[in-house]
Amino acid sequence: MSNINPVKPSNPKKSFEDALSMTAHRVDDCLANLLTTGEGSTDVSTAERVPDRLLQAMRHAVLGGGKRFRPFLVEQSAALFGVAPERALSAGGAVELIHCYSLAHDDLPAMDNDDLRRGQPTVWRAFDDWTAILAGDGLQALAFECLGAERCHPDAGVRAELTVMLARASGGLGMVGGQALDLEAERLGDGQAQTLDTIRHLQSMKTGALIVFSCEAGAVLGGGSSAERAALRSYGEKLGYAFQIADDLLDVEGDAATVGKAVAKDADAGKATLVSLMGLDAARSALTRTRDEAIAALDVFGGRGDMLRQAADFVVDRRR
Amino acid sequence: MSNINPVKPSNPKKSFEDALSMTAHRVDDCLANLLTTGEGSTDVSTAERVPDRLLQAMRHAVLGGGKRFRPFLVEQSAALFGVAPERALSAGGAVELIHCYSLAHDDLPAMDNDDLRRGQPTVWRAFDDWTAILAGDGLQALAFECLGAERCHPDAGVRAELTVMLARASGGLGMVGGQALDLEAERLGDGQAQTLDTIRHLQSMKTGALIVFSCEAGAVLGGGSSAERAALRSYGEKLGYAFQIADDLLDVEGDAATVGKAVAKDADAGKATLVSLMGLDAARSALTRTRDEAIAALDVFGGRGDMLRQAADFVVDRRR
Numbered sequence: 233m234s235n236i237n238p239v240k241p242s243n244p245k246k247s248f249e250d251a252l253s254m255t256a257h258r259v260d261d262c263l264a265n266l267l268t269t270g271e272g273s274t275d276v277s278t279a280e281r282v283p284d285r286l287l288q289a290m291r292h293a294v295l296g297g298g299k300r301f302r303p304f305l306v307e308q309s310a311a312l313f314g315v316a317p318e319r320a321l322s323a324g325g326a327v328e329l330i331h332c333y334s335l336a337h338d339d340l341p342a343m344d345n346d347d348l349r350r351g352q353p354t355v356w357r358a359f360d361d362w363t364a365i366l367a368g369d370g371l372q373a374l375a376f377e378c379l380g381a382e383r384c385h386p387d388a389g390v391r392a393e394l395t396v397m398l399a400r401a402s403g404g405l406g407m408v409g410g411q412a413l414d415l416e417a418e419r420l421g422d423g424q425a426q427t428l429d430t431i432r433h434l435q436s437m438k439t440g441a442l443i444v445f446s447c448e449a450g451a452v453l454g455g456g457s458s459a460e461r462a463a464l465r466s467y468g469e470k471l472g473y474a475f476q477i478a479d480d481l482l483d484v485e486g487d488a489a490t491v492g493k494a495v496a497k498d499a500d501a502g503k504a505t506l507v508s509l510m511g512l513d514a515a516r517s518a519l520t521r522t523r524d525e526a527i528a529a530l531d532v533f534g535g536r537g538d539m540l541r542q543a544a545d546f547v548v549d550r551r552r
Numbered sequence: 553m554s555n556i557n558p559v560k561p562s563n564p565k566k567s568f569e570d571a572l573s574m575t576a577h578r579v580d581d582c583l584a585n586l587l588t589t590g591e592g593s594t595d596v597s598t599a600e601r602v603p604d605r606l607l608q609a610m611r612h613a614v615l616g617g618g619k620r621f622r623p624f625l626v627e628q629s630a631a632l633f634g635v636a637p638e639r640a641l642s643a644g645g646a647v648e649l650i651h652c653y654s655l656a657h658d659d660l661p662a663m664d665n666d667d668l669r670r671g672q673p674t675v676w677r678a679f680d681d682w683t684a685i686l687a688g689d690g691l692q693a694l695a696f697e698c699l700g701a702e703r704c705h706p707d708a709g710v711r712a713e714l715t716v717m718l719a720r721a722s723g724g725l726g727m728v729g730g731q732a733l734d735l736e737a738e739r740l741g742d743g744q745a746q747t748l749d750t751i752r753h754l755q756s757m758k759t760g761a762l763i764v765f766s767c768e769a770g771a772v773l774g775g776g777s778s779a780e781r782a783a784l785r786s787y788g789e790k791l792g793y794a795f796q797i798a799d800d801l802l803d804v805e806g807d808a809a810t811v812g813k814a815v816a817k818d819a820d821a822g823k824a825t826l827v828s829l830m831g832l833d834a835a836r837s838a839l840t841r842t843r844d845e846a847i848a849a850l851d852v853f854g855g856r857g858d859m860l861r862q863a864a865d866f867v868v869d870r871r872r
Binding site: 280281282283287290334340342361365368369373379380381382387391395396400402403404408413416419 | 729739
């Protein structure tokens, strides 16, 4: 894979999965190194340590597996501009830290009240509520430390730009805002009033914004033109939407096979989904259409965009 | 006050309080502008809005008064280098946003379970737990957006450096780590095992780190030398320690006047304080000695450091 335009491999799906797995290893190593006492920084005096219980909770939140799909998007969009994977690692690690902190907080009893994630006890279950809240808070700070530090990119202008982008994607206008809308619909009883537009808007904030950040971050790291950035933003928006349709379909189809009435269950909970509003068949065709639109957004990159095209297929095909 | 070395006013205390109050007005305006729908950014498309309930909770957390002492320290340390107050506003606003998010989270039932703050219902009381968690999360992101944005400082290297500094001061090695140690001592029952050293360490993380950041940030904004930065760090460390002794004394002496046995109450709760470990008289002399050390750290700045010297007096004298 050292050529800029590699010969198409005989089994592109296998090659995609290998690449995704290599990224996951790199990201796991990077995050494990950050989450040691002293947070891996070289300029730390030995007196400075993250308290042990807090550190263990932060590690639990971050190092429990995960496909590291967002860092993969950062890496692959950066690769379009010739940026080596290692140079995309701080930005990829930062977005993954934000993703992991949001899971630790979303799982809390005060929020979604979840016991398990990826087959493991959630952070508050393994520790307690206050530790899970503080671990999430500490992970958010660490994400911004990653972006600001010199190893992220030699040009401080790039680091500052990524900081603003990630802050906006993860804050009240993005991820946190989407989670607030989602809980509002569920808790304050206006879930039944949701339309396809309001759900799309909510999801574009809650999950879409970090995916768009991940795709655009590569162009920022690699000095892409504004047209290239716009193309990657557009790809990211479509990919995020496809991701959400696939997620909703998976819930329904997964449950339908075992329980037989998952759609009714969602409706009883007062929680509209893309699938409940569109219907199964329309959702399935929206999924493939959106995948095709995501892929079309990459036309400007020619053959260089193949890995991101396969990422769109991966989102559509995912089974967990 | 347009001279660089103003003539000493006849009533320095009055002049200090005026300056603190002017900073508070500037910071209040700045934060109120940030916390509007669209977060006050000029590059926001009209479709982007922070969800209303979340925004109201963020405003409640931030705009309910407060002396804005940390932004004042940023402003006054920046003034040592000729930086105008308006140029220190983004960094000051950022540290205040971090301070306010930490209060919203610390007040939660899962943490300190407080109902009132500054005479108003705490964020979770005025809204609910999940809204308070998300409001805090959104405020942390907004703090880093402030530091990364161009209006913070024209040199992106300064913005990136402040980002790393604030992330470290507020994360697991700083504020969040200190709160974790504090709750651990209280919840996990080893409060009785606290020594003066462990309490000082805990407090230097929990409250000291943001104060040190505030003092050093001014030197970073103003291009101070490393000796000047070290002096401001040292001042900030002493100031933070004095702040904590004064806080503990206030609890005891305030309660002693009305209840008569506040020290016993703290001890019953298993929570050691600087005062319970030192004793009242030793704490009082440690307070004035620490104030004097803070003031001595400013010698390098000559007459320019008067406002920060008065800030040290203010910390010692504060009655609420």
